[in-house]
Amino acid sequence: MGLLDVQGVGIAFGGLKAVQDFRLDLPKGALQGLIGPNGAGKTTLFNLLTGVYPPDTGTVKLGDRVLNGLKPHQIAQAGLARTFQNIRLFGDLTVLDNVKIACWSRGWTTTLDALLRTPRFRAEENAITTRSMELLQIFELDKRADESARFLPYGGQRRLEMARALALDPKVLLLDEPAAGMNPQEKVALRNLIRDVRDRFGLTVLLIEHDMGLVMEICERITVLDHGVVIASGTPIEIQKNPAVIEAYLGASPVADASPGAH
């Protein structure tokens, strides 16, 4: 059994079955891609895993811990961190504070420590600042630590989302379209960054991405979702050749579709 074990997870919104019977078994250290056409249910699946929506059916397990029924913040603390497709930074706060906020749940001081500025509080604040700056350095954001997050360029905001998620010290990182809106150079850098971060922190990564070049190059395995159902799963090469996947993306081939005798 893998680190992240998803069994038969599904949810329906009214009559729309957004995700049905999703299964995934992610071993520790895996770098798995999740692709599918727009509206296939990829982000909904992330929301199911992170507790934003409680799943109607199925179970999500992280290691030995069942995550069903936990609140999003409890799931985050349990070690499942995520980024957002539509960037959700704390825009008015500084880049550094964005990362520091994610360190809160690992903190050990009480509010009283903060109000009296005890040595314990100083020690924690120092530790959090040091760790956050290390993370910002990895993502090449340390020079802009003091700026408001909203003033970062788009690629920088995406990197900050990853840095912030890593500050939670997660076991599994869910990346929702990390390359969206990035230019080609940024995408190349991101590719190396994702791999590098995975190795350095011993992470397990599940990645939603529309940039096929990126997905095919860095993912070891890929799961394809269409209309809420898994239609294929395998290595990048298998996926590229899979007729069901090609059909989902490009539509059925007109030649194969045309029956003899029809006009």
Next chain:
Amino acid sequence: MSLASYGKPASPAVVAVDALGPFAGVAVLVLLMHFVIGPAVGPYYAKILVDIAISIVLAVSLNVVNGFTGQFSIGHAAFMAVGGYTAAAITYFGTVKIWGGLPLVHADPQGWGLFVVGTVAGALVAGLFGLFVGLPSLRLRGDYLALVTLGFGEIVRVLLMQTGSIPDPKVIAEAPLYTLPLKLGGSLGFGGVPTYTNLFWAWLWAGLTLVIVYRLKASTHGRAFLSVREDEIAAEAMGIPTTSVKVRAFVLSAALAGIAGALFAHELGTTLNPKELGFQKSFEVVIMVVLGGMGSLSGAVLAAAVLTVLPEVLREFSEYRMIVYALILILVMLVRPQGLFGIHEVWELPVVRRLLGGRGPK
């Protein structure tokens, strides 16, 4: 702690100054107010200074909810009323029970202990009310929460109007304690509350409130508050229990408003009256917070001071006060929708940072 100092081990002296310095600063301010400024400016201006201190406590405390966590509460005067009536009941009935006879109208050092007990009790009871209101209603968002806090404010006001008149000292001396909270003066107000509030007490609490709330803002716990305001979904995803953070903010804010209420109740020249602590008072405090900048303490202090002095300046036009307020608010919303200082403190603004010779614009 600023970015420049991170990682460097601080000497014990620096640690001690950082921890205790602000309290020493408050002590100096309080003594200066009480012994130098107060006697120098005379009773009229001293009263305005006391009013400013009370407004600061109110604006800064509401800032914890409206500014830090971004929830919109417009029932702040109700917490003030709860704290004020609690404190007044303790000092008034307490004086009669302990020393017999009516409380003295003027400050009497004998009763200062009772006043401190009353203020702290006012804060605790108001905080408890904050918990009661906060727990169910903070699951609501935006307008709905505002409506609930507004309704709560009206309920408190109406309940206080329904209380019985204050009994004679002889009756009080013999009445069992639990009957007294039902006799708080009703719609006529709680008359004859001893006037303990002076520059010393008002600025002591204002200073402590500022130190507490500023330190909160600059800590991990305060950053958790701010993250709720910035993006609740992202905050949850970063391991912040947003509901519990909001309830905590509500309780702290209510407790500090209770202190302001206690100061107000014991001030010379004010009557503790349910009518004084209705929606209009809540709205005044909201304006202070919005004007100063949601989340900015220095903004709240400045707005509290200006909006307390303004009615005195415009005394001849006092009927038009609310119109002037509304116009100021509309103007600020048009020109500077984030308030004077936005979420920042005055010394964090780019202009000021450049003036102080710090690093470049933020």
